[in-house]
Amino acid sequence: MLADATLRAALDGSRALTAAERTALIDSPLTMRRFRALALERRRAALLANDAWSGSHGMLRAASGGQPLAALATDDGHWTLHFLEQGGAWRVILALASNAPFAARLVREQAMLRVLDGGGAVILQGCLDPDGECESAWPFEDAPDPHFHAFGARFAVEPVHT
Secondary structure (H helix, E strand, C coil): CCCHHHHHHHHHCCCCCCHHHHHHHHHCHHHHHHHHHHHHHHHHHHHHHHHCCCCEEEECCCCCCCCCCCEEEECCCCEEEEEEEECCEEEEEEEECCCCCCHHHHHHCCCEEEEEECCCCEEEEEECCCCCEEEEECCCCCCHHHHHHHCCCEEEEEECCC
16 A cells, blocks of 8 residues: 555655556555545645635726726636716625635625725625625715725725624
8 A cells, every 4th residue: 555645746746656656556446545535635625725715806907098997806807896887876896706716605605795995995895695796885985997096006805704
C-alpha cells in the first residue's frame, strides 16, 4: 500500500508516481480505494473553499460616454450593480451571478449583504431574494456616475455578519 502523502502528491500534481508506484496502485484494490477516497476528500475541500466567500470589489473603469451609468460589476464577475432612473429618482439593484461558486448557498440562506462605496458609505444593505437580487432606493443626492467618481470609483460587496 502506498502512503497517503504519496497519493496526495500525485493528486495535486506535485509529484508523479514512479512506474513501481503506478503498478502498486493498479494491482491493489485497497490502495485504489484509498486513492479514490483521497480524491473525493480533495474535491470536497475545494468546493468548501470556493463556497467561503468573504467579499468582492469592483471599480468604475470606463469614462462616461455621456450616458448615465447603467451597471458596474465586481472584479471577480460574481456581482453586478444595476442603476435605474425612475422619474428623477434612482434605484440600485445588486445581482448575484448564478454561476458564482457560493451562489446557491447565499440565495438559500437569504444572506444579508451590503454594498459600500469607495468612501465606506452604505449604498445598499439587505437580504438576497430567491432570484439572487437585492434592491433599494439610491441613497445619495448625486446620480450614481458622479457619486462613484467622487469616491474613488470603487465599491465593495460584503456579507453582513449578524
